[in-house]
Amino acid sequence: MNISKILDELQPLVKAGILKSHESLKDHVFTKMGGHADILAIPTTYEEIQNIVTYAYQHEVPLTVLGNGSNVIIRDGGVRGIVLQTSEITEMGVREDQLLYAQCGAKIIDVSRFALEKELTGLEFACGIPGTVGGALYMNAGAYGGEVSHVLHSAIVLKKNGEILTLQGDMLQWGYRKSVFSSGEYIVLEALFAMKPGAFAEIKSRMDDLTEQRESKQPLEYPSCGSVFKRPPGRFAGQLIQESGLQGTRIGGAEVSRKHAGFIINADHATATDYIGLIHHVRDTVKNKFGVELETEVEIIGEES
Numbered sequence: 542m543n544i545s546k547i548l549d550e551l552q553p554l555v556k557a558g559i560l561k562s563h564e565s566l567k568d569h570v571f572t573k574m575g576g577h578a579d580i581l582a583i584p585t586t587y588e589e590i591q592n593i594v595t596y597a598y599q600h601e602v603p604l605t606v607l608g609n610g611s612n613v614i615i616r617d618g619g620v621r622g623i624v625l626q627t628s629e630i631t632e633m634g635v636r637e638d639q640l641l642y643a644q645c646g647a648k649i650i651d652v653s654r655f656a657l658e659k660e661l662t663g664l665e666f667a668c669g670i671p672g673t674v675g676g677a678l679y680m681n682a683g684a685y686g687g688e689v690s691h692v693l694h695s696a697i698v699l700k701k702n703g704e705i706l707t708l709q710g711d712m713l714q715w716g717y718r719k720s721v722f723s724s725g726e727y728i729v730l731e732a733l734f735a736m737k738p739g740a741f742a743e744i745k746s747r748m749d750d751l752t753e754q755r756e757s758k759q760p761l762e763y764p765s766c767g768s769v770f771k772r773p774p775g776r777f778a779g780q781l782i783q784e785s786g787l788q789g790t791r792i793g794g795a796e797v798s799r800k801h802a803g804f805i806i807n808a809d810h811a812t813a814t815d816y817i818g819l820i821h822h823v824r825d826t827v828k829n830k831f832g833v834e835l836e837t838e839v840e841i842i843g844e845e846s
Contacts, residue, residue, distance in 0.1 A: 542622070544579050547602060551582065551623075554592035558584040558629070566619065569626060570610030571671065573764040575813045576619025576843060578605075585629045587705075587730055593625050594728060595703035604701075605842060606728055608673030609648065612680065612766055617813045618844030627675055635659055639736040640694060645675035645729045649682065649689075652734075657748060662739030663692045668748040669755040671767070675729035679722040680838070681715050685751055690715035694735040698727040705730065718771050718838050760798040763806035769820060770803060770835040778835055779803030785826050792819040817841060 544562055551560055564581040567573050584590045597604035603622025607613065627646035633655050635641050641661060643652045649672055653664040666687025670677065677689050678696060693710045700706070714721040722729060755761075770778035782788070782802040790797045791808065793815030798804040805819055824835045 542579070542602070547580060547600075547623070550600075551580070551593065551596060554596060555582060555584055555589050557586065558582060558589045564624075566607075566610070566615050566624065569607065570613055570615055570766075571764055572610075572614055572766050572807050572811075572813075572816065574617075574807060574811055574816065575615025576617050576846065578620045578624035580623045581626065582623055583626045583629055587630070587699075590625065590627070590630070590728070590730065591699060591703050591705070593623065594699055594701060597623055598701045598703070606675070608646065608676035609671070611671040611673075612676060612838070613840045613842060614766055614813055614816055616817070616841065616843035617846035620843045627673060635661070636733075639738060641734045641736050642731055643674045643734070644731050645673060647674045648672070649674055649677040653748065656734075656736060657741065657744050659736075660739055660741050660744065661736035662744050663736045664734065665744060665747045665751065668751055674732050678713070678720060678729050678732055680718045681720045682718075685754070688715075690720070692734045692736070694733045696729055696733065697731040698722075699730055700727060710735075758801055760800040760804050760806050763798070763808060765798070765804050765806045766839045768803045769805050769823075769837060769839050771838045773833050773835060776833060777803075781827050781831055781833055781835070782823055785823075785830050787823055787826060790819070790822070792816075792822065795819045797823065813843075814846065 561581045563577050565577050566575045582593050605620050605624045607626045609628050630644045630646040633643040633647050649667045649670050653667040656664045666685050670682050681690050695709050697707050779802040787797045788799045788802050794809035794811030795815040796806050796808040798806050827835050
């Protein structure tokens, strides 16, 4: 793959956005680890996204879409081809009938705060979720009993061939921490949330309570990817890990949090190899002790070093 040639051909298609080659992705993900991208593209408009995606499709260049990297581990060998990061596409607003729209790169936590300002209720559960709107739809993000699927009206999406279309909420194949976007067929451009009018004080009180719960229970002072494992049926991953005596267990600089067993933190310059190795150790230990197969919630992408 001729990286210089691809950059030259992309440049006219990404006029206001950013194109970088051999870019370290450590500063683009919450875990603060991982390898480099052959090409990092940070578009600023839907047109630029469409141009990049269409180019990659037509030229058979590998394409990886990244939000703000809050739920992803990038292996130490990095990512081949183009990494398209949506973090600069962040507009949001309100349309008729309490429909709140937000672009793919907007942080869902910021969308929940915007809803508060507009006295709209429905997204309080998202006030502590650090991912982008695109990432939230991708994994049907949720917390404290709420999920994106509960409030999503529709989404504007892009197909790999460059076609843009609108999918209604019931077309998105919602599941626990998954959606139609998990297949890679569509890329989220914009979400439209069906909100309800509410009282500012009541919405803020709920958000303040959830924020306090999050800050008191989660190791937010360390880099991490959030909850590493999905909730197994009838159980809690964190409880199983805690009862396996794994809190404080380390491989290299990665550590099972002593504050919340469901989190693995980058305690001291961990590599992705450390982090993934600890994930495997936790899964094996829980499987041997309880017979429960923990499934990762975090996305693991890229090449081995």
